[in-house]
Amino acid sequence: MLASEVRALFAVASRPEIVSLAGGMPAVDALPLEAVASTMSDLVTKRGAVALQYGSAQGDPGLRARICDVMAMEGITDAHPDSVIVTVGSQQALDLLTRVFIDPGDVVLTEGPTYVTAINTFAAYQARVVHVAMDGDGLSPDALRETLGRLAAEGARVKLLYTVPTFQNPGGITLTQPRRAEILEACRRAGVLVVEDNPYGLLSFTGEPVRAMRADAPDDVVYLGSFSKTLAPGMRVGWALAPPPVTARLVLAAESAILSHSMLTQLAVERYLATQPWPEQLKEFREMYRERRDVMLDTLAETMPPGTTWTRPDGGFFVWLTVPGGVDTKAMLPRAIAARVAYVPGTGFYADGSGRNAMRLSYCYPPPERIRDGVQRLAKVLRAEIDLRQTFVPRHGSTTDE
């Protein structure tokens, strides 16, 4: 399932009668629109000649300083604004990194499952994506060491480990702190750069921010951040924090790719952070998403057929659901949509065709009562699918006896 297929699915899923548990859109309608509007208006009136002009390829220095303050909330206290590049969402940072580091055939290690558009970007540069197994504690260090050893024996050039360690998309899983140390150590030994993609880190439901991998390994990690989930994706403001020589290469690549980012949206984010109560807004988002997660987990527990399992995220947007009885989630999707509920089939999150027995469920966008309806509808479709298979399999078995 390509990213473009996922987008096509989202288009169908956006019909109002369908409860979409598919998209990863943040609930921007919870933002104080009047405050955002007056921030924009002030900015253009007072600093329009700067906000409407070209900027630098690295991004506005004032915004980069504020980004360093944001990262300090996750334990990154040594970041310098000169080491930050502002990008068109963190997606562009990922694209530029791939452009700079990957030659055709180079290996990128990722969790399995992983973020769908990252797979797409790696594929665009002809990287070979190799998944490393994960469990409820995140990426497995044993599996990572085994994979690194096997690839070294093959003579493969392993360049990057791409990981979403905190409230992972799509798994909803957080890598434990002891494992983080083990994984950093294994990558350091193998000369593999770690790309820590962390769009959800500040959306923790326990109140405690999760310490970033970058906080303990400034030379070995490129950190990708974003305001898309904590403020608004329509700004398209993300960033990378990297060791200085890497940042310099990313800036050159960005200049060739887009000349410069929008000063208007960069300064809008900078002004919003400077003048509005963003920490309170973040707290509201966390409480809203936690309530939605609770409704999803409660309804899953009440309705799902035996043998179905799912993750229990402590933050972020996603639950990963594994279905029993040989059900194929991609084949089931049209029936789910007919029953007015949508999800993303698990195969979208693997480069190797895995994930047929899984799906990603998002609780970020629909209000709680819609989440409940959606999960109930999904449970009904899944039960029918299991029944059908149980009826069909013995009958098929008996057919051979006739």
Next chain:
Amino acid sequence: MLASEVRALFAVASRPEIVSLAGGMPAVDALPLEAVASTMSDLVTKRGAVALQYGSAQGDPGLRARICDVMAMEGITDAHPDSVIVTVGSQQALDLLTRVFIDPGDVVLTEGPTYVTAINTFAAYQARVVHVAMDGDGLSPDALRETLGRLAAEGARVKLLYTVPTFQNPGGITLTQPRRAEILEACRRAGVLVVEDNPYGLLSFTGEPVRAMRADAPDDVVYLGSFSKTLAPGMRVGWALAPPPVTARLVLAAESAILSHSMLTQLAVERYLATQPWPEQLKEFREMYRERRDVMLDTLAETMPPGTTWTRPDGGFFVWLTVPGGVDTKAMLPRAIAARVAYVPGTGFYADGSGRNAMRLSYCYPPPERIRDGVQRLAKVLRAEIDLRQTFVPRHGSTTDE
């Protein structure tokens, strides 16, 4: 001279005591900032949940429809919004096109001189840039046919002709209509796609818009447009109009590169076009830039030493100046900056080291009296340089006799 060197030069040239004839920044301070501010504020208040959310990789359909109306002003009357992709400035369109079409070693033909960041982008994808000669009527069809023949004989894969046919950057030259037809025909025969980069087309000083090449060759031209020069570069809203299969590939590439463009800036441009008197604003820009061009041309005529020549643009931002007597414009630049005037040396606009005897002068940004000062300072520096060389060359000749 790399694009990054040009940017470093711009940083020095931005010091207030220096008249910068280097940058290509539009005069955004001439925009009605209150009107832009109220457009933004209205947009966020009334449609914030859409403007602050993710969009599609192709761009907002309403904006794409308005873009088709804009292109109709240049004779492109058959464009469909489905064939348009909105990009982060036209620079991103160029980057995506290069990504889609160019394999390492493929040839891109360009005018000599050409737009500096285009050279950079082609180099980033390891294209071989081959310049085709131009004169006061633009790109030479004879030189193009000769170059195509020579490259065909070599077995080179010529993929694209990149051209800025109207008010060219950096030449200030416009390709004549009869030549446009000849060039389209030569490229069609050779199977070379024409990329028509047209950021300045609506900034004509004669009042008559120049008919776009795309208007007469819908299947053979990818047209790149931008609001950076006619509205504000801080929006980063450009576009490509391409034959549908090309557009589809650009959309996939854009999704992998940035996921989606900013809905906020896209809708801001759309609303500005819908609610503000943009044609009158364009007229103001044209009159302002024409006055600045006149001051530059008049002062050049009054002050430049014999043997210096320059182009006389009918629109756009740039004059191309050629210096006499073996003067090297890159070597002269530090002395010009010491005399408080900056320009871009000609070598920046060639991939092959040509242009040492030329420079680009911009009249778009400084007010008229500053342009006059700057050109006067430049003439003084150039005269001193010529004098120095005339003194030095005989003395050097006599040294060998001692």
